[in-house]
Amino acid sequence: MTTSDRHKNEHVLSPTHEEAITSLMSDIYPLSYRQLPLHLYQITSKFRDESRPRFGLLRCKEFLMKDLYTFDCSEAAASVTYNKIGSAYDRIFQRIGIPYLKVAGDSGNIGGSLSHEYHYQAAIGEDTLLLCNGCDFSTNATLVSSSDDAFCTRCGGQLNKTLAIEVGHTFLLGTKYSAPLKACYQNDKGKPELLHMGCYGLGVSRIMAAAVEVLSQGKCIRWPWILAPFKICIITPKKGSKEAGALSWVDHLAHVVNSIPGFQNDVIIDDRDSFTIGQRVMEAKKTGYPLVIVVGKGACASIPLFELIDTENGDSQMLSQTLLVNFLKQKLLEFKFNV
Template sequence: MYQGIMEGLLTRCRTLSALATCSLRHSRCIVRKCYHCAPGRGQRLVVSRMFQPQNLREDQVLSLEGRASDLTCKSQRLMLQVGLILPASPGCYHLMPYTVRAVEKLVRVIDQEMQAIGGQKINMPSLSPAELWRATGRWDLMGRELLRLKDRHGKEYCLGPTHEEAVTALVASQKKLSYKQLPLLLYQVTRKFRDEPRPRFGLLRGREFYMKDMYTFDSSSEAAQETYSLVCDAYCRLFDRLGLRWMKARADVGSIGGTMSHEFQLPVDIGEDRLVVCPSCHFSANTEIVDLSQKICPDCQGPLTETKGIEVGHTFYLGTKYSSIFNAHFTNAHGESLLAEMGCYGLGVTRILAAAIEVLSTEDCIRWPSLLAPYQVCIIPPKKGSKEAAATEIVERLYDDVTEALPQLRGEVLLDDRTHLTIGNRLKDANKLGYPFVIIASKRALEDPAHFEVWSQNTESRASCPSPLRSPELQSRAAESQEPGCC
């Protein structure tokens, strides 16, 4: 029925398919055998079965508003209200199913960008032996931010907040590292732990959080600085792909150390970092490293303006600070053993997600970067017993047609089967949850041909179409999701 248009979309939607958290290609078949599912509905994802977010029309929002004093920023309030996160202990949250989907999509985009520049993914333990941290002096320097524990034999560990020590010791243990293998870019995406004095803002400043940390090893200072630029460029591409406005600001090296550092910041009032920006030459820096009495750009001597930001990435050129302590050597072309020049590069994974919600959402409604939305489409069938109820079957067929013809949308389309609620009420929920597309079967669904309303929530536009796939918005979303310059 919509085959032609669907095929067109199909060839354009490669990104979506690359990001689908679980393709469900197999599941579609297995589900049919599952006794839990009513016959014929096995392959449809329905809102009523979702654990969270769920019954927004009920008392949940009210009960949360009752303790609004705890909620110090918009993303935290919205994410708690709709049940994207649930508090476990101070600074620690349960991530609920929608959030896990969004985080997994973000990790997939990060993997693509890190592997595109030659990054190799590893996984280092959270339990980090004290002796490593004593070797660098950070066992004392990190103070109470380190969560420390002893095992049954009394041996001391911390829960790794970052892994310079571990990765440098790991590379140092490889006695045959050759200059031919450099630059070596190792990264991981794992939980990190930091005993924040005041955890707050939900996922923005937690005690347990997901971070992507990359560590690079180079044969010379010049090569290391090229690698530094390479990783920074990958970070720029990442934030561009997420559709986020970002700034790259010069920053303090803090407890990580090294000689050069930049922060990637999303400009927003709730941000805890103060930045100065030069509108003429694009100089930008954290106020930590600027003489604020002057307010003059060091590059062009123009006046600086001030803004606030959420730090979502941080890069450090480390030189040989860590490699000299752990003896991380490589062999050069002449057979000489030299210390590797290092860099380290962090992205706050759960923080990027919360920060994106903070900057994109309205006061009442969540908006996601299109690439990260947990589900791309929500289809709302008519209310049970209403005049339009006859269109229910057409809508369910639409669900099947869309997911059949557009494999990249499999697992990405939800049916809001709470048909005891009006379309209007369910549309409000869908609006709050921020599905990029909502398809509604209103009166015109009973016309011949059936017309559907397609709401594009990110652009706040809607269209009535004989097939939702003729919606210009849905088509342009598909086009958007394709990387510029990508085949």
């Protein structure tokens, strides 16, 4: 996408930065073979002149993307890097926890010799994937001619179509960019040799939008535990109510929860005390905070109790401060063991 400034200078708003980073590498020659592999990444706004923006953050003209570019001294070394980054992406998607599909990718405009795509299955997805029911063969349908999209060439099994949202993509580029832009490193004999590249993208804003799309129930957003902007919402008593005296517990509880390693900066306090507790619990469920703590009537008792609501399954229990802290620590442990 191009645009011009007040001096009529033309600028490019780029969807991805292979050329820019490769010419940067060309400029900084001589880079020694001892400095390889080199991994350069950024998390920045990217731009695309999208003809039909829709589905909120899923398809838009400006989006957040993490893009990584890797530089190696040989094809073999670049393959090792490609597999390493692929495993790191697998771990990222496993930690997010939404079932994902990794398929042979369409190199499209970027090019290169090998590519993989990461997808979430969704009815509004704009990619069609083909999954074999007999083996682990899976591919973007654009890689297969329509006359060959019924049966797997590897095992003869049936190929099933599914719609999906692309959330990540990896490319082994070889020297596609380094050759024309003359991006070289200095080998052990002091001679220039072409860099072997890979590029890797994660759609940061798109992962968030796709997570909401895949997990949400009715009017309630559901976040993967690790992506929830806040894991816990503490709701204060209503102003002027019988339980208003419990207010002094709120800051104390927030401090206690914030002190549990793993919950720092994960607490938000809904102190809009002109609303009833019920109204705010409803809103917290819609917003998708995984856990809600209500400081209400129970907190006024001689042994103060707090209501803990798990918005995922709707479970609610009254807990003392000690049991509440134990529950939260347990929750973190479960998450740790599940990934």
